[in-house]
Amino acid sequence: MPKMGESISEATIINWTKNVGDYIEAEETLLEVATDKVDSEVPSPVSGTITEIRFQKDDVVEVGKVLALIKSEAGSQKLEVENNSGLKEEVVSKSKLEILNLKHETLNRQQLTDNFLSPLIISIAQKENLSLEEVQSIPGSGIDGRIQKSDVFNYLKNRKYPLQSKPITDNRQPTNFPKPKINFVEGKDRIVEMDRMRKMIADHMVYSKQTSPHVTSYLEVDVTNLVNWRNENKDKFQEKYGEKLTFTPIFIDAVAKAIQDFPLINVSVDENKIIVHNDINIGMATALPTGNLIVSVVKNANEKDIISIAKEVNQLAENARNNKLKPEDIQGSTFTISNVGTFGSLMGTPIINQPEVAILALGIIKKRPEVITTEKGDEITIRSMMFLSLSFDHRVVDGFLGGSFLKRVGDNLEQFNTNTKI
Known part of the structure; x- marks a missing residue:
């Protein structure tokens, strides 16, 4: 089982593409595995005939374990390797598989x-x-x-x-309250088994609610200038870069800048310690064709301009829809946003993506008559309005910090620089 990420220690076998006795070419897909929410293909390191498969579908296998044996048709080959004393040794191997095993045995201590x-x-x-x-x-x-x-x-x-x-654990206290009965009508109702990802999402959401006391604050923002700028530049952006210009990169940019002003929103909790993250990695919740959600991550978003963020957002979203995300694409987020407006929702009360301490939901942008103050006084005009809702962990984020951060995000959106060039 190959290593597929810094924090990945095991993977679940989804499917074998070959059986014992089958011939397989080097680099041809041998099996599919799942790590966290990402599915990956494992290629064969050699060409040859499969003589043994040691694990079956749905088995959880540790990184480094032998998955299968392949009898290679390669002839004897000479290989120079470095032994434990640092001296070069020449050995004769009858197959590429044996060569790989020998190299494997001479790995250094850290590996x-x-x-x-x-x-x-x-x-x-x-x-x-x-x-x-x-x-x-x-x-x-x-x-x-x-x-x-x-x-x-x-x-x-x-x-x-x-x-x-921290591993997900069930901290619920035993209760004498009877479990509510579910009425099931045979032949009319149907039972749908949760898939692996839905089970993981369910466990993660329950764990988050049990771990963090959630508080949600709301803010309404006027994004008229932002909307006008995007409408004026989306066609130019498509022509120049071959990419769509959505609102998501603008939201990520506004959040990243606000985190720089309020770094204590970019933290994790470890018992009685607060881990303040230096990197600002923004996770974005993305809907999959299956109906499940996955959080892909824009790393170091504060160091990138809107053009770079837009390209990365589009690539991550495309990979998510095509099930091509890599393990590192969904790891390391320090703050998450969820654009519930995509589904037509006015606002939302998102659940914190552990081990983060806050998550921002962005509602649908709607045109409404609003009272604004001009040089002529108060006037009623049509504006593009949007609700922001910030759920935060009240163990370490109080109302002042949460409210101030949310207001700064809103200010960044309302005061968006319409001179930004693409």
Whole structure:
């Protein structure tokens, strides 16, 4: 099982494209696996005949485990490798598979530590709420640098600044309240089994509500100038860059700038510690053809202009619709936005995307008569209006911070620079 992301320790087998006895070409897809919400293809490292398949569909397999054996038809080959003493050795191999295994055995200590963690170490890490990144940073005292139980416990004694990805746990207290009965009419109602992604979303949402005391603030903003600028430039943008100019990159830009002014909204909670993130990575909730949602991430959004953000947003959205997102495309977000206006909603009360502490929902943009103050006094005119709603974790974000941040996002949208060139 190949490593498919910095924080990925295992993957679920979705489907084998070949069976035992089948011939497969090198780089041809051997199986499909799922990591978190992303499906990936695993190519064969060699050409040959499959002699053994060790795991079946729906099995969860650790990174580094042997998935299958392939008998290569390649002849003997000479390979020069570096042994544990740093000396060059020439060996003869009868197949590419054996060459790959030999290379695998001569990996340096850091590579072995990154790729192989025993079930015992993983179990201890889960109990102690250690993230995969933390575990892999622990120096191993075992053979070839393997991490042992004593290494983890020694690390825990001196642990000062843990950065963890807490596992989803059920913290609900037992209750005597009877579960409501569901009326099911045979032949009229039907049962639909949740797919894997829907189960993960359900677990994540329940975990978020149980973990963070949610508070939601609302703000109405006048985005007339922004809408006019976009309408004037969307055709030029399409002609010049071959890309659509949607509102999403403008929203991301406004949020990223507001986070720079209020960095304590860009944090995570670890017990009694607040982890303030330096990077501003904006996640955007994207609807999939299946009806599920996935959050792809624009990394370091504060360092990019609207043109760069627009290209990245379009690419991520396209990959999400075609199921081509990579594991790193959905990792590392520090703040999330959800454009509920896409579905015609006036506003929403979004659930925080853990381990973040806030999420912004953007409602539909609607034209309405509004009273504005001009040089002539108060006048009624048609304006493009939109509601923003910010859900935040009241453990670390109070009303002042949440309200001030939301107001700054609104100001950034209302005061959008209409001289911005594309």
